[in-house]
Amino acid sequence: AQSVAQPEDQVNVAEGNPLTVKCTYSVSGNPYLFWYVQYPNRGLQFLLKYITGDNLVKGSYGFEAEFNKSQTSFHLKKPSALVSDSALYFCAVRDGNYGGSQGNLIFGKGTKLSVKP
Amino acid sequence: DVKVTQSSRYLVKRTGEKVFLECVQDMDHENMFWYRQDPGLGLRLIYFSYDVKMKEKGDIPEGYSVSREKKERFSLILESASTNQTSMYLCASSLYGGPPSYEQYFGPGTRLTVT
Numbered sequence: 001a002q003s004v005a006q007p008e009d010q011v012n013v014a015e016g017n018p019l020t021v022k023c024t025y026s027v028s029g030n031p032y033l034f035w036y037v038q039y040p041n042r043g044l045q046f047l048l049k050y051i052t053g054d055n056l057v058k059g060s061y062g063f064e065a066e067f068n069k070s071q072t073s074f075h076l077k078k079p080s081a082l083v084s085d086s087a088l089y090f091c092a093v094r095d096g097n098y099g100g101s102q103g104n105l106i107f108g109k110g111t112k113l114s115v116k117p
Numbered sequence: 118d119v120k121v122t123q124s125s126r127y128l129v130k131r132t133g134e135k136v137f138l139e140c141v142q143d144m145d146h147e148n149m150f151w152y153r154q155d156p157g158l159g160l161r162l163i164y165f166s167y168d169v170k171m172k173e174k175g176d177i178p179e180g181y182s183v184s185r186e187k188k189e190r191f192s193l194i195l196e197s198a199s200t201n202q203t204s205m206y207l208c209a210s211s212l213y214g215g216p217p218s219y220e221q222y223f224g225p226g227t228r229l230t231v232t
Contacts, residue, residue, distance in 0.1 A: 042225055043207055044223040090160065104162060104175075
């Protein structure tokens with residue numbers, strides 16, 4: 001069965017420090033991986049995606065993520081955190097073996113990132 | 118830019134009322150989705166549609182129905198609202214096709230409270 005896990009409910013970081021938000025997945029085929037961010041009382045905004053190619057993917061607002069096939073992980077990273085990065089972050093995966101109704105995105109439960117000044 | 122709009126940001130309804138949540142997208146996307154978001158549970162798929170008049174159940178369809186009469190509009194219906202349907206409801210859309218189209222675009226959400 002397809003699944004995605006975000007093992008940390010909350011991540012606390014000081015402004016200016018690097019941040020990592022973890023995501024691991026389980027699919028039977030090739031994974032298509034996504035990160036979304038949600039600010040309070042807003043919808044989800046797309047940050048970045050891995051479809052194929054380079055394992056290091058760069059996205060919006062200085063975020064990047066590294067696809068690691070052997071560890072089935074897709075951790076979100078930023079070299080220097082900003083207070084404005086504080087938000088809820090969701091990882092999502094789609095299993096490349098499935099099309100149609102079985103191929104929808106599966107979302108993690110979300111990780112709350114708190115960046116303190 | 119893709120724009121997905123939802124009819125209400127906040128909604129308060131009474132138990133037993135029929136509730137309509139409307140979603141409109143302006144990018145000619147074939148796929149549309151309704152999720153509910155609850156703390157600690159993430160996003161759960163209620164229903165989705167990949168074409169006009171087509172619908173498929175997601176993970177938690179009980180107590181909900183949907184309607185897609187036009188390509189750009191996808192409605193979520195709570196036939197008889199209950200307090201356990203108090204939640205944030207998110208609509209999304211995407212293109213139909215191969216991997217580059219898997220990305221979903223989300224509306225701002227409707228926070229529904231059923232009293």
